[in-house]
Amino acid sequence: MVDFSKCVSEMRTSEIRDLMSVAIRPDIITFAGGMPNNDLFPVKEIDEIYNGLDDSVKKEGFQYGPTPGYPPLIESLREYLRSKNLPVDTNDILITAGSLQAINIIAKLFINPGDKVITENPCFIGGTSAFKSYQADITGVPLDADGIIMEELKRAMENEAKGAKILYLSPYFHNPAGIIYSRQRKEQLLAYLKGKEIILIEDDPYGELYFNPEDEALTVPMKTIQPEPVPICYTGSFSKILGPGMRLGWLLASPEIINKAQLAKQSMDACSSTFTQVLADQFLRQGKMKPYVERLRKIYARRMKIMNDSLLKNMPPEAKWVVPKGGFYIWITLPENIDAKEILKESMARGAIFVIGKTFDPLGKKNNTLRLAFSHTPENEIERGVKIIAEALKARL
Ligand SMILES: Cc1ncc(COP(=O)(O)O)c(C=O)c1O
Numbered sequence: 001m002v003d004f005s006k007c008v009s010e011m012r013t014s015e016i017r018d019l020m021s022v023a024i025r026p027d028i029i030t031f032a033g034g035m036p037n038n039d040l041f042p043v044k045e046i047d048e049i050y051n052g053l054d055d056s057v058k059k060e061g062f063q064y065g066p067t068p069g070y071p072p073l074i075e076s077l078r079e080y081l082r083s084k085n086l087p088v089d090t091n092d093i094l095i096t097a098g099s100l101q102a103i104n105i106i107a108k109l110f111i112n113p114g115d116k117v118i119t120e121n122p123c124f125i126g127g128t129s130a131f132k133s134y135q136a137d138i139t140g141v142p143l144d145a146d147g148i149i150m151e152e153l154k155r156a157m158e159n160e161a162k163g164a165k166i167l168y169l170s171p172y173f174h175n176p177a178g179i180i181y182s183r184q185r186k187e188q189l190l191a192y193l194k195g196k197e198i199i200l201i202e203d204d205p206y207g208e209l210y211f212n213p214e215d216e217a218l219t220v221p222m223k224t225i226q227p228e229p230v231p232i233c234y235t236g237s238f239s240k241i242l243g244p245g246m247r248l249g250w251l252l253a254s255p256e257i258i259n260k261a262q263l264a265k266q267s268m269d270a271c272s273s274t275f276t277q278v279l280a281d282q283f284l285r286q287g288k289m290k291p292y293v294e295r296l297r298k299i300y301a302r303r304m305k306i307m308n309d310s311l312l313k314n315m316p317p318e319a320k321w322v323v324p325k326g327g328f329y330i331w332i333t334l335p336e337n338i339d340a341k342e343i344l345k346e347s348m349a350r351g352a353i354f355v356i357g358k359t360f361d362p363l364g365k366k367n368n369t370l371r372l373a374f375s376h377t378p379e380n381e382i383e384r385g386v387k388i389i390a391e392a393l394k395a396r397l
Contacts, residue, residue, distance in 0.1 A: 031372040064274065069271070076284040107131050111134040148169065169201065307374040310387065
């Protein structure tokens, strides 16, 4: 047997990935993957962009680029983030291979083996995996419909998570919980964190995807509040608003943090893909993002409505969920004694899959929850898929 390092010996394969490989039966309806549907990608716009580029820029796209990012993209992204009132003049940007790499780099910068990290519970599995890969000791703090539960956070920070170095939050259309933090919860959080020695990662890949214009105000990042009560590393991504295959995200943080982050990235991949950075830059620069995202909002809002209506029609009263105001996910909570894995087995046999809750529990235990992604399932399959899951659930209740 080979002697793996401590960093990787704790690693477990993501159940989402395992499932995706099982769910290749063409007739299966999947609510498992947290990604856009292939038909939604802006293929035509990208064709136009590429064909309109000078040969010299095309060639540049094939080349290595500077580690912080392709300079024109940094410039156009800065304007994009400025339009959200993010403090781009006092902070620097690092372009990363998706926001997951940004989270991974932050983990690398701050975590020594055994250091404490606080995440939400449930939490995006990529986040917990990144922290675990640096041997962090993770405490998951539960959420309610308005965000992280303050009493639980305070209790954790005074006890098992005392001295935590990082607090990782995904406040806008949470993966998997589907919620968005209320303004009041964000204020309470920042007031509590003020002056504490902790780094806040504000992970925001879904904030653009609100369904109703009146909810846009809820998506205002905490990073916009100046002065920052604690150092905030703001991460974002093109994955959910352009395409995950671009592998482009960003980190907005103080120059001190970005300097070190660049050094960390240098040894990982030297630079993110120049090719996709060229395309993303032009997508922003030519004003194609706004109309494209507006279209996506309508499509996802419709898909969510179909899913929610189907859930209301078919689910037994024991199933509870918060109706999302944006993003990709509906998170179903079942009575404590129900094991989502059993529901999944039954549902898979009947032809529909989803992700079981324990995937998102940092301790990998709590499993009376299901994540249904409505983002990539064709509209005409959603109701049938939900019905299958509801029947599977009723058969196991
Ligand atoms: C909350 C959250 N953060 C970060 C990511 C990472 O996305 P990417 O690395 O593709 O930008 C995801 C992807 O699912 C996510 O849901």
